[in-house]
Amino acid sequence: MPMKALAGLLILFMGVGAVSCRPAQDRESAPVTPKAADTQTSQQRIMPHLVPEHAVRSSKIRVELPAALTRGNVIEWHLNGMKFPTAGSSREFPANLIKRDDVLQAYIVNDGERIASNRIIVRNSPPVITRAVIMPERPSAASKVAVHVTAEDDDNDIVFFRYAWIVNGKRSGEGPELKEPLKRGDRLTVEVYPADGRESGMPVTLKTEAVNAPPVVKDGTDEFDGATYRYRMNAVDPDGDIPAYTLAQGPVGMKLDSTTGVATWESGDASGEYQVAVAVTDGHGGKTVFGWRVSVGRK
Numbered sequence: 152m153p154m155k156a157l158a159g160l161l162i163l164f165m166g167v168g169a170v171s172c173r174p175a176q177d178r179e180s181a182p183v184t185p186k187a188a189d190t191q192t193s194q195q196r197i198m199p200h201l202v203p204e205h206a207v208r209s210s211k212i213r214v215e216l217p218a219a220l221t222r223g224n225v226i227e228w229h230l231n232g233m234k235f236p237t238a239g240s241s242r243e244f245p246a247n248l249i250k251r252d253d254v255l256q257a258y259i260v261n262d263g264e265r266i267a268s269n270r271i272i273v274r275n276s277p278p279v280i281t282r283a284v285i286m287p288e289r290p291s292a293a294s295k296v297a298v299h300v301t302a303e304d305d306d307n308d309i310v311f312f313r314y315a316w317i318v319n320g321k322r323s324g325e326g327p328e329l330k331e332p333l334k335r336g337d338r339l340t341v342e343v344y345p346a347d348g349r350e351s352g353m354p355v356t357l358k359t360e361a362v363n364a365p366p367v368v369k370d371g372t373d374e375f376d377g378a379t380y381r382y383r384m385n386a387v388d389p390d391g392d393i394p395a396y397t398l399a400q401g402p403v404g405m406k407l408d409s410t411t412g413v414a415t416w417e418s419g420d421a422s423g424e425y426q427v428a429v430a431v432t433d434g435h436g437g438k439t440v441f442g443w444r445v446s447v448g449r450k
Contacts, residue, residue, distance in 0.1 A: 197217050197266070198266060199216050199257055199266060199267075199268040200268055201213070201215075201255065201268050201271045202214075202215055204271060205274060206249075206271050206273055206274065207251075207274050207275070207276040207305065208247075208276050209305050210249075211243060211246060212255060213243040213244070214226060214243075216259065224261050226240045226241065226242060226258070226259060227240075227257065227259075227260060228255070228257055229255070229258065230255055232254065249273050250273065251273055252272065252273060253273040254271070254273075255271045256268055256271070275349045275350055277350050277352040278303065278310040278345040278346065279353070280300060280345050280353070280354075281301050281302055281303055283301075283343055283357060284298070284357070285341060285359050289362045290333060290359060291333065291361055291362050291363065291389065292334050292335065293365075293367065294333070294364075296328065296329040296339070297329065298343060298357065300327075300343050300345075300355075304347050308348060308349070309347070310345050310346070310347055312345055312346075313346065314326060314342070315341065315344075316340070316341050317340040318331055318333070318339055319337055319338050334361060334389075334391070335362065335363045335390045335435065336360065336361060337360065339359050339360065340357070341357050342354055343356075363435045363436055363437050364388070364437060365431075365433065365437030365438055365439045366386050366387065366394045366433050366439045367389065368431055368439050369385045371384040371412075371443075373443075373445075378417065378418065379415060379416070379417055379418070380414075380445060381414065382413070382445075383411075383412065384396065384412035384413070384429065388437070392434055392437070393434075394432070395409055395410070395433075396431055397432070398427075399429060399430050400427060400428035400442070401414070401426075401428070402418075402425040402427075402445065404417055404418075405427065412429070414427065414429070416445070418448075420448075422447060424446045425445045426442065426444055427442060427445055428441070428442040
C-alpha cells in the first residue's frame, strides 16, 4: 500500500478514537426538570394541615404548620366558606362551635400570600351507651327480665336500640324484655346495639345467670266442721321443684303434712284467734314463710 494512503487511514482512525473517548461534560451540566410528583410533595410540605381529618362535633380541631410557616403568620379560620373571626388567630378552633356536616378550613397569611389548608367536613357522631343493666340484677324463673339502657348522642339525634337475647347459647328474642321463661342455672346474655338513624355505635354485651326462685304461696282453702279445722295450702315452685312444708307456728295440736301442705287441727273446746305460720322450701335454698289466722269458738 502506498505510504500516503496508509498515513491517511492512521489519521482517520485516531480521529474516531478521540471522538469516542471524550467525556460527556455537556450532558452532566444540563438542568434537570423536576417531576410532577416532586413538585406536589414540595407543595404539601409548605401547606398547613388540619387534624384530625375524621373530625366529629366533639373533636378538638387544630392546624399543624410546616417549619417554614411557624412564626410571624396570621391564621384565618373559615366555617362553611365564611371567615370566622371569633376564632381569632389561634391554632385550635374553639370547641363546641361546629356541628355535623360543617366544612372547616384554615388560611395562613404569609407575606401577603394566603395559603389554604385541607378542608375538613364534620362527620356524624355515633351514639354512645352510657349505662346498661339487666333488671333484676339477679333474675330467676319468677322474674320479669328486661334491660335498661341510656345513651348519649353529640349531634342530639334520637337514639334507637336493637336487642339480642341469648339463653344457653340460643337466640331468644329481640325486644327490651325477655319473653322466654327462665329456670335456675340458665345462662343469659343480652347484646344492645345503639343507632342514630345514620350509623350504629359500639354495642354493649351483658351476661348473668338465673338464680334459684323460692316457692310462691297463694291463699289456700280452709274448712271447719265444728270439731276439725283443715287448711290446704296453694304453693308452686317456679323452677319446678317439689315444695316441702314445715309448721313454724300454730295452736297446740295442729298438724301439717310436709308433702301435701294440708294442716289439720282438732280444736276441741278451744276458743279464740290463733296465728299460723308455715315455711315452704324447695330444697335449693329457696324459702317462703306463709301465715294466716284461725278463729274458733266465735260466731
